[in-house]
Structure formats: C-alpha cells, structure tokens
Amino acid sequence: MDSLRGQGGIQMLLTAEQEAGRIVSAARTAKLARMKQAKDEAEREMEEYRSKLEEEYQAQVSGTDQEAITKRLDDETEGRIKNLKDSSSKVSKDIVKMLIKYVTTTGA
Secondary structure (H helix, E strand, C coil), rough: HHHHHHHHHHHHHHHHHHHHHHHHHHHHHHHHHHHHHHHHHHHHHHHHHHHHHHHHHHHHHHHHHHHHHHHHHHHHHHHHHHHHHHHHHHHHHHHHHHHHHHHHHCCC
C-alpha cells in the first residue's frame, strides 16, 4: 500500500509540475503580449511626438524664411529709394538752371 501511495504521490507531483508549467507558460505568453502592446503604444506615441515636432519646426522655418525674405525686400527697396534720391539731388540743380535759362531767354 505504501508503494501505491508513493506512486500516487509521485503522480500528484508530476501533475502539479505540469500544471505549474502551464501556468508559467501562460504567464510568459501574457507578459510577451503586454510587452508587445506596450512597445506598439510607445512607437505610436513616439511617431506622434516626432510628427508634432516636425510640424512645429516646419512652421518655424517657413516663418523665419518669410521674415527673412520680407526684410531683404525692404532693405532692397530702401536702397533703391536712396539711390534715386541721391541721383535726383545731384541733377536737380542742373535741371533748375536749365529750366530758368530756357524760361528767361527769348528765342529771337
């Protein structure tokens, strides 16, 4: 009878070991599934954050480009206006003299 109990005890231990193995395997599978889900969520969040930063950067770059273009055009316009004023002030005395000459002299 003791041998039957011994065999029954061994059988119970084997059954318990198999059950423990199934539990551990299920836990590993669940853990791997959770890790994969967490990894997917992290990648999605990283991609969203990366997209947000890229949009902000593009907005900043395009704003800076527009500001630079506007400043350059303003500077060029101011330069051209100054050149025209300088040119007109140089020749204005000569034009006034010429007009006075033609107005005051008679064509006789």
